[in-house]
Amino acid sequence: xDDLLKLERNVRSIYAKTLSLLASRYRFNLPxxxxxxxxxxxxLFLGNHSSGKSSFINYIAGADIQESGMAPTDDGFTLIxxxxxxxxxxxxxxxxxxxxxxxxLANLGPExxxxxxxxxxxxxxxxxxxxxxxxxxxxxxxxxQLRSYDFRxxxxxxxxxxxxxxxxxxxxxxxxxxxxxSIFTRQLxxxxxxxxxxxxxxxxxxxxxDFARTYGTLCWNLSKTIPTKDTPRIYTTYLPGFATRPxxxxxxxxxxxxxxxxxxxxxAEIMRAPARRADNLVSGLLSQARRLSVHVKVCLEAxxxxxxxxxxxxxxxxxxxxxxxxxxxxxxxWWLQPEWSDAFNEKNWEALTVPGIVLGSAFVWxxxxxxxxxLGLRKLRRSIGTEEGVDVFFKRAYRDELSxxxxxxxxxxxxxxxxxxxxIMRVHGLRSLSASISSKTLLHKLEAAIEKDIxxxxxKIDLHPEIKxxxxxxxxxxxxxxxxxxxxxx
Numbered sequence: 011x012d013d014l015l016k017l018e019r020n021v022r023s024i025y026a027k028t029l030s031l032l033a034s035r036y037r038f039n040l041p042x043x044x045x046x047x048x049x050x051x052x053x054l055f056l057g058n059h060s061s062g063k064s065s066f067i068n069y070i071a072g073a074d075i076q077e078s079g080m081a082p083t084d085d086g087f088t089l090i091x092x093x094x095x096x097x098x099x100x101x102x103x104x105x106x107x108x109x110x111x112x113x114x115l116a117n118l119g120p121e122x123x124x125x126x127x128x129x130x131x132x133x134x135x136x137x138x139x140x141x142x143x144x145x146x147x148x149x150x151x152x153x154x155q156l157r158s159y160d161f162r163x164x165x166x167x168x169x170x171x172x173x174x175x176x177x178x179x180x181x182x183x184x185x186x187x188x189x190x191x192s193i194f195t196r197q198l199x200x201x202x203x204x205x206x207x208x209x210x211x212x213x214x215x216x217x218x219x220d221f222a223r224t225y226g227t228l229c230w231n232l233s234k235t236i237p238t239k240d241t242p243r244i245y246t247t248y249l250p251g252f253a254t255r256p257x258x259x260x261x262x263x264x265x266x267x268x269x270x271x272x273x274x275x276x277x278a279e280i281m282r283a284p285a286r287r288a289d290n291l292v293s294g295l296l297s298q299a300r301r302l303s304v305h306v307k308v309c310l311e312a313x314x315x316x317x318x319x320x321x322x323x324x325x326x327x328x329x330x331x332x333x334x335x336x337x338x339x340x341x342x343x344w345w346l347q348p349e350w351s352d353a354f355n356e357k358n359w360e361a362l363t364v365p366g367i368v369l370g371s372a373f374v375w376x377x378x379x380x381x382x383x384x385l386g387l388r389k390l391r392r393s394i395g396t397e398e399g400v401d402v403f404f405k406r407a408y409r410d411e412l413s414x415x416x417x418x419x420x421x422x423x424x425x426x427x428x429x430x431x432x433x434i435m436r437v438h439g440l441r442s443l444s445a446s447i448s449s450k451t452l453l454h455k456l457e458a459a460i461e462k463d464i465x466x467x468x469x470k471i472d473l474h475p476e477i478k479x480x481x482x483x484x485x486x487x488x489x490x491x492x493x494x495x496x497x498x499x500x
Contacts, residue, residue, distance in 0.1 A: 020467055021291050028459055029295075029302055032452050035444050037434050038305050040298060050091065051283040052140045054168050057178030058190065059146020062210040062249070066178070067141050069249050070280060071133040076143055085157065086125025087164065088143040093130025101126030118167065121159040138284050142168055147189040161189065166197040170294060173286045174204050174279060180211045181220075184228040194235045199426050200297040200419075204290055206245060207232065208276060213248040218264050221246075247273040288471050296464045299456060304404075304420070305427045306453050309434070311403040313445045323383055330379065334372070400431055 025040075033040040055063040064076035067090060075090055089104070089112070099107065101123030105116040116123065125145075144165065169175050175198070198205060209228060215221040228244060236242065246269050404424050405412060411420060434443070 017288055017291060017467065017470070021295050024295060024299075024459055024463060028452065028455050029299060032302055032306055032449070032456060035449055035452075036306050036309050037430075037438065037442070038302050039430055040302070050140050051138060051287055052142060052168070052172040053174045053176065053280050053283050054142045054144065054172040055176050055178065056144050056165065056169075056193065057147065057176075057208075057210075058180070058183045061146070061178035061180040061183070063146075063176075063178050064143055065249055066176075066210070066247075067143055070135055070141065070277065071131055072135065073131060073133060075129055075131055085145045086122075086127060087145070087168070088127045088129060089140055090129045090131065090136065090143065091140040092133065092136040092138075094132060095130070096132070097128075097130040099128040100124075101128075104128040115167075118164055119159055122164060125159065135281070139280070141280075142172065144168070147193070162192055162197055165193055169198055169201055170297075172204065173283045173290045174206065175201065176206045176208055176276070176280075178208045178210050179228055180209075181214050181224050184209070184224045184231065191235055194232075196426060198236075199422050200301065201293075202236070202242060203293050204286065205242060206276065206279060207242050208245045208247055210247050211249075212246050212264070212269050213266060215264050221264055245272045245276050247276055249273070292464060292467045292471060295467075296460065299460050299464065300419075300423055301427050303453070303456055303460060304407075304423045305431060306449075306456070307407040308400060308404050308424075308427070308431055309443050310445060310450070310453070311407040312400065312431075312435075313443045315403065315406075317445065327379070327383060397428070397432065400428060400435075404428075 029040060032038070055067060057063050062078075064078040067076050068074055068078065071090070076088065086101075101115070102120075104110060104112050104126065105123060106113075110128070112128070115126065145161070177198075207228075209225065212221060215224070225244065225246070232242070232244075248266065248269055250270070408420055
């Protein structure tokens with residue numbers, strides 16, 4: 011445990027000395043800081059509604075803690091952990107509780123807190139875990155309009171702080187559509203090291219052909235959605251003791267023995283969440299460091315280009331002013347004619363018509379030039395603050411890597427950081443960002459941390475043999491406390 015505490019201190023140190031400073035200067039939304047590394051081991055359950063998330067949580071806990079069913083049963087998140095007595099808290103009470111470390115969830119907004127629940131239950135399998143149940147995903151492109159809070163942002167926050175993320179599918183919906191596509195391509199990018207894909211309820215298949223067809227469909231959909239070279243392993247599971255779909259005719263049920271093994275592997279991975287903590291600390295640090303590096307590099311490229319263009323415009327303006335001053339000096343004999351000086355002293359304005367016209371024309375032309383200069387700067391800022399504009403700066407910043415295809419993950423990282431840069435440019439403007447020498451020095455330190463410091467921490471990790479995952483005490487099929495669902499509920 012001492013090694014783990016030392017590792018946590020090292021992670022906090024890198025966050026505090028490098029990431030937090032750069033994130034503050036460039037307004038990067040750093041979800042984890044040196045102050046909140048980490049809480050209790052967390053397991054996040056994601057998936058479409060009726061995919062079996064809540065039922066699996068009940069199976070782990072050995073009790074009916076969560077409601078389950080075919081239709082969506084809840085539109086909020088539920089945190090489930092161990093407690094000496096059963097207890098349920100609403101979101102507002104949870105974030106204001108002095109003994110529970112969930113104050114950071116208040117940043118997700120009152121609409122989210124209204125849908126948030128905290129449940130404590132005296133199950134030994136929950137003693138070292140916090141299970142996070144999520145609402146079923148909606149198969150709609152405009153799903154964000156159907157929820158009262160930012161569901162995708164909540165998923166991202168919970169996924170980044172979790173030690174294990176399980177994404178459930180069921181035989182009826184093996185595709186990745188609607189919210190699931192967005193979650194895989196944006197919110198879950200960079201955390202594939204702690205993501206498990208689960209095809210649940212395999213006992214509902216009438217025959218092995220239907221199972222193979224659904225499994226292949228899910229593999230195909232995931233290959234088009236998950237931005238990684240290899241599709242992650244898919245665990246095929248079911249829950250014993252739950253009612254299955256009645257077979258038609260002479261159909262024979264598929265053998266379930268192998269699926270028992272797969273389910274036990276998923277359960278074992280859940281119970282190993284405390285042992286994953288050290289690895290996830292370093293992996294999360296590396297993920298945030300890479301995203302921040304892309305964010306800062308593109309911002310620096312945009313700021314440098316913007317200031318270079320502004321300097322050129324001001325140089326042109328200064329040149330014009332100096333040229334005008336030189337012309338005035340060369341024609342000083344004309345400007346300083348004695349009769350004009352005498353007319354000025356005598357306030358004979360009619361005699362000053364010619365120089366007045368010249369001065370007025372010069373003032374008009376200077377005003378027009380200044381107006382065009384300001385208009386050009388505004389157009390420049392708007393052009394830089396477009397999606398096409400920041401794409402250009404991304405390609406400039408990583409010209410060598412993209413040309414040589416050294417970094418296959420660059421585009422995926424860019425997609426997760428692009429929206430943040432656009433928001434900064436639209437809300438604060440490029441002038442709010444730093445292009446100082448100290449910022450570039452911090453960027454070099456960040457790159458050194460990515461190349462040397464963080465891999466050094468990785469090498470020290472041996473999943474800490476002192477952190478042993480306890481064997482889960484899962485009730486068998488005959489246990490009276492085993493929750494059962496009817497065919498309608500499944």
